[in-house]
Amino acid sequence: MNTPDLPSFWAVIPAAGIGSRMRADKPKQYLQLAGKSILEHTLNCFLDHPCLRGVVVSLAEDDPFWPSLACARDGRIHTAAGGAERADSVLNALLRLAELGAGEQDWVLVHDAARPNLAPSDLDLLLAELADDEIGGLLAVPARDTLKRVGRDGRVRETIDRSVIWQAYTPQMFRLGALHQALAEALVSDVAVTDEASAMEWAGRSPRLIEGRADNLKVTRPEDLHYLERLWRGRH
Numbered sequence: 001m002n003t004p005d006l007p008s009f010w011a012v013i014p015a016a017g018i019g020s021r022m023r024a025d026k027p028k029q030y031l032q033l034a035g036k037s038i039l040e041h042t043l044n045c046f047l048d049h050p051c052l053r054g055v056v057v058s059l060a061e062d063d064p065f066w067p068s069l070a071c072a073r074d075g076r077i078h079t080a081a082g083g084a085e086r087a088d089s090v091l092n093a094l095l096r097l098a099e100l101g102a103g104e105q106d107w108v109l110v111h112d113a114a115r116p117n118l119a120p121s122d123l124d125l126l127l128a129e130l131a132d133d134e135i136g137g138l139l140a141v142p143a144r145d146t147l148k149r150v151g152r153d154g155r156v157r158e159t160i161d162r163s164v165i166w167q168a169y170t171p172q173m174f175r176l177g178a179l180h181q182a183l184a185e186a187l188v189s190d191v192a193v194t195d196e197a198s199a200m201e202w203a204g205r206s207p208r209l210i211e212g213r214a215d216n217l218k219v220t221r222p223e224d225l226h227y228l229e230r231l232w233r234g235r236h
Contacts (some may be wrong), residue, residue: 006127007107009173010053010097011046014089015039015113016060016082028219029113030065034232038219041116043071046109049123053106056096057113058082058089087183087193094180104177107136110196111171114219117228118171122212126173129210136174137208138197139216140166166209169216172196178205 018027029039039057046052059066060082066072080096082089090110097108109126111118122139130137143165148156172195179196182203186193193199197207219225 005131006051006124007131008051008053009107009109009127010102010176011055011171012090012093012097012108012110013039013042013055013057013113014082014086014093014110015057015066016063016089017086017113018060026065027060028225031219031225033116033225033228037065037069038116038225039113040069040071042111042113042118043077045111045116045118045120045123047071047074047076049120051127052076053102054078054097054100056080056093056100058093086195087187087199090196091180091183091187094176094183097176098180102176104175104180106176107173108176108179109171109173110179112218115170115216116219117231118216119213122216123171125212126171126210130173130208133208135178135200135205135207136172137210138172138195139169139212140209141169141212141214141216142166144214168195168197169212169218170195172207174200174207178203 015029030037033041043055046055055077057077058080071077078096078100080092083092094108126139143162147160147162147165149158149160151157174196182199186199186202191202193202200207215231217224
């Protein structure tokens, strides 16, 4: 893909979570994978891209792990205060971007801190497909397995048509001004938003889905980390 044709962008990495399901002694984004922390690998997905204008990482208050990373001294990376929820962390990062000179029409890509296996080809695909889109969108993967709706008693109530179900991944790519407004209004209205696309949906927008690779997984449980370790070992 011809990189000069891709739009410039800012990246936001909300990294204030604790990742309790990993049952580890530190937040999952700081667990080791192939000699570096997961967060370092995640940042490297963006730092080598020629269209990157800068990155903001939202961190928990008094995060003791971030200062020890070599990338903490990278001039392209800035930090913002993390919040109680993802939406708070992203909103704080958007405010920091504005301080750095980002404009309301600038593209912002929000990516999970614990999603370190983003392929460069997927990043370029997202940028290319959404460069002229009025709203923006996100990487996603069509559901592959049969899906069941379950009742409170644990019994199947119905089988869901999987052809209309997609798994939402990241990055999620939106204009700074529109995303800031959607997140701020959702928080004021006490609306629970689990990702940036859901905030845009609540604001009446319809983000576009761009099919990406299924191995762009988010490390949520120990087996996810083991899978990536085996995958990367096989590559190298």
